[in-house]
Amino acid sequence: MFLGIDCGTQGTKAIVLDAVSGKVLGEGSSAHQMISGANGRREQDVQQWLDAFESATAAALQQAGVSGAEILGIGVSGQQHGLVMIDERGHVLRPAKLWCDTESTPENHKLLEYLGGEAGSLERLGIAIAPGYTVSKLLWTKAQFPELFARIDKILLPHDFLNYWLTGRCCSDYGDASGTGYFNVRTREWDLDLLNHIDPSERLVKALPTLLDADQPVGTILPAIAERLGLNPNAIVSSGGGDNMMGAIGTGNIAPGLITMSLGSSGTVYAFADQPSVSDQPSVATFCSSSGGWLPLICTMNLTNATGAIRELLGMDIGAFNQAVSASPIGAQGVLMLPFLNGERVPALPHATGSILGLDSTNLSQANLCRAVVEGTTFGLRYGLDLLRNSGIKSSSIRLIGGGAKSAVWRQIVADIMDAPVICTTGSEAAALGAAIQAAWCLSRTSGEGQSLQALCERCVSLEPASETQPIAANVAAYQRVYQHYRHQLQGI
Secondary structure (H helix, E strand, O other): OOOEEEOOOOEEEEEEOOOOOEEEEEEEEEEOOOOOOOOOOOOEEEHHHHHHHHHHHHHHHHOOOOOOOHHOOEEEEOOOOOOOHHHHHHOOOOOEOOOOOOHHHHHHHHHHHHOOHHHHHHHHHHOOOOOOEEEHHHHHHHOOHHHHHHHOEEEEHHHHHHHHHHHOOOOEEEHHHOOOOOOHHHHOOEEEEHHHHHOOHHHHHHHEEEEEOOOOEEEEEHHHHHHOOOOOOOOOEEEOEHHHHHHHHHHOOOOOOOEEEEEEOOOOEOOOOOOOOOOOOOOEEEEOOOOOOEEEEEOOOOHHHHHHHHHHHHHOOOHHHHHHHHHHHOHHHEEEOOEOOOOEOOOOEEEOOOOOEOOOOOOOOOHHHHHHHHHHHHHHHHHHHHHHHOOOOOOEEEEEEHHHHHHHOOOOOOHHHHHOOEEEEOOOOHHHHHHHHHHHHHHHHOOOOOHHHHHHHHHHHEHHHHHOOOOOHHHHHHHHHHHHHHHHHHOOO
């Protein structure tokens, strides 16, 4: 039995995986709250993560009907790019700034200028740092909270922090480290000079976690934490990784040929690569994977947060919202939404705001607004998929995950806009599943059994035949015209 944890923006999910049968026996979840500001602030109190970890784990074990003593390993997936700062006494210095925080955009511009712009950042790091990456959060903290900055002893990503809480050891894996902005994805090393540029005292360099290979354990769970969670005190904690890296494992995307698309709070599209072929497109992040390769990826900042905002504005539940989307035709009778409520990363429009275009007295309806927000968010994913395809990524199908993937009408819209068949994996918690699979792989390697990640994925990742959705030729042609209209509107922003 293995425990998989996914600490996301909206909450923490836990699953119990039987790695012999490949079945998920139990699931649990617990919600988080966000600290938000009109200036782009998006933060969370990390104590919420710990409380949610405990309650989600208890619920998953109860549903599985197994004892925590049977858990042999734990894998942790975490939202990428967040910054957790800890002092020498082990105290968290302030709330964690999240991936969707854009308050440090001015600091990101300063760092990009130092690196020689996006081209210089790509050449040096293999990625173009963007607002939301961890590195600008450090410079922002130095400017806004110098007294706290002077107390930094450890700088950790969200999943690193949870592993630290579990084991007392500060480590990171290559995949999640890729999204910090102070890591070289080609050489798989920290960029120490960049951190010393931010703070010449070398405080940040000394605060870095140890880097681990994907199949290496961080350690065993601390006795006090094992007792608190009711888990086996000999359970190992695997390296874990970012939610996208764990989602790749949880969808079996560990070899070239597949695309994973996530319809979550943010939207992501990624594919496995066995070489660090860095795209010349700054919006394509050639992260390392948490399975030994690389994971070229694009991320949009607005997806179910935007569809959820419209749904709540109109007072609809999920069922009514999906019915409204179905009732509106392709193109929403001319209503086009640019759903950039959080600014946007892909397309690269960090200062953009949302807008609704094409309204007139004949098309202003709830159905058209609902259709327009789903289409608008999906066009952002199409924009990113085009970038991946232009950089050499090839695939014949898309594996769809995230809350939006549960909607049959949205699956059809994705298939038609992408002109590719889509299918969902069985179970909705791909990142938590990937974390549990990685924990099983890690224990196998540590114990000398040598079970391959591929074999574990073949056993534990299954597809849902009823969800398979083929593109419809007439819809593909109709959407191509609407998508070009969307692209044209971007030019005026």
